[in-house]
Amino acid sequence: MVDADQTIVIVGAGLAGAKAAETLRSEGFTGRVILIGDEREHPYERPPLSKGFLIGSAERDSVFVQQTAWYAEHDIELHLGQPVVHLDPAAKTVRLGDGTVLPYDKLLLATGAEPRRLDIPGTELAGVHHLRRLSHAERLKHVLTSLGRENGHIVIAGAGWIGLEVAAAARGYGAEVTIVEPEPTPLYSVLGPELGGVFADLHREHGVRFHFGARLAEISGQDGMVLAARTDDGEEHPAHDVLAAIGAAPRTALAEAAGLTLAERSAGGGIAVDASLRTSDPDIYAAGDVANIEHPLSGGRLRVEHWANALNSGPAAARAMLGRDVSYDRVPYFFSDQYDLGMEFSGHAAPGSYDQVVCRGDVGKREFIAFWLSEGRVLAGMNVNVWDVTDPIQQLIRSGRTLDPDRLSDPTVPLASFLE
Structure with a gap:
């Protein structure tokens, strides 16, 4: 009661x-x-x-x-x-x-x-999308299915997690995809220049086109429908639909x-x-x-x-x-699945906060763990197609210990050994 x-x-x-x-x-x-x-x-x-x-x-x-x-x-x-x-x-x-x-x-x-909105001409046209709510996803799923059947094009503004995941979905349906991103690599603010290229290569292998160093400047259309998207450096990309994935x-x-x-x-x-x-x-x-x-x-x-x-x-x-004693100190965590790549990311390493990125495993084969270090301390870790390592990665972040980067990069050295 x-x-x-x-x-x-x-x-x-x-x-x-x-x-x-x-x-x-x-x-x-x-x-x-x-x-x-x-x-x-x-x-x-x-x-x-x-x-x-x-x-x-x-x-x-x-x-x-x-x-x-x-x-x-x-x-x-x-x-x-x-x-x-x-x-x-x-x-x-x-x-x-x-x-x-x-x-x-x-x-x-x-x-x-x-979702942040594109502040450019043409956003009132049918075919301009955001993805935040279930209704958005239902609409976008229908759009991608149609684009795949008709060899249609979608232009995605933003190469963050949402932009990349939607790109992977769109390619799965057979749609043509162009991603416009002002930074030099995908996920630049999260992974930095060191590892963003891994995701660029992954998507290029699946037919995604990138236009780095530019922003969308205008969406043009006819009879209320999207026809093309123009960037601020003067290039024009054919488009039947546009997704704004520029953050929230x-x-x-x-x-x-x-x-x-x-x-x-x-x-x-x-x-x-x-x-x-x-x-x-x-x-x-x-x-x-x-x-x-x-x-x-x-x-x-x-x-x-x-x-x-x-x-x-x-x-x-x-x-x-309810009056309980609470100190919220969870290590930030997220995951992503794109094509045959699965990854988990733990911690937080803002640009400028780290001085070294160390990888163990095979980056070329996309089977590795990356660590963002500051003076030898682990700020964040990302495991790509390597599983059951989230707990030790988070323990390393929590420990604040100064580690030897050479040993950390050696896959023959168990992660648990750094916690002993």
Whole structure:
């Protein structure tokens, strides 16, 4: 039975919000739990939108966090298709778009991020896409299928993880793909110049064309449909569709209007929270893509937009709201599958933060582990088509030990030996 004396409201019905609601119940909270989402869909996970669901290896139902009936069975009150339009920390209420006002004792903001938009002529044309929501993925899946049948072209702005995964999916359907990227390699801000070329080579082998050192400047069309995409260096690429994959911005408008402290853009932006995921208001917490965490492991602020962070920070925030002692120090983690390449990345190595990249294994065969080091300490590690090494990689990051790069690069030296 629900105890109506205590109410926790969760704004954002994505993975972080749904996992927070689940944790509140599993931890024994008997008060009201209200989960609010601006989409009509029940909470779902986003990685399949550019992976399994998009390529057709996973069914639509597989993306959902829980079965529909689970929420009622666990007394989770759902308000779907309803944005929160106002947060009043003084009154401790939120107002929904339909005028409903809901009180809270504790509030979790899990509002996520939204795709950055192309600010160029032609974005109003049919055939210009973003990929953030299930509805976007459904539309894009249909588009890629059609392009494959008709030998059509898609131009992708951005060679980050989403851009590359969609490129792989598009080639799987038989569509022609051109990726426009201002940096000299894919994934430049994540992998640096040292390893971005691995992904460029992979995609070129599968027929993807790259145009580096340029940005899209205009999308031209006829009768409301896309015909071509022109870059700022004057080149024109034929296109039937264009995908904007130029990153995402944390959805902070609600928090900002309520007077909560935001993190500096130079530190990743988002809502500033401490290690317990508490905001500048002691009764308001934030988790998932929107939260910029005072991270105990990194020694600074960190905002992470990946699946594992939503999966783990939502429950951590729930426990903190229940008064548990929480220090969120998870090593950032994400994964990607492109063609026959599978990879996992642990840690964080921003440009300028490392002084050496060490690889063990065969980079040419795309079977290796890469380590980003700073004065011999491991900041991040990426395993490519090498498995069951995530735990030792993360332990090396946590240890802060100074390692011998030559031994680290030697595949005959077990990773576990560096932890003894």
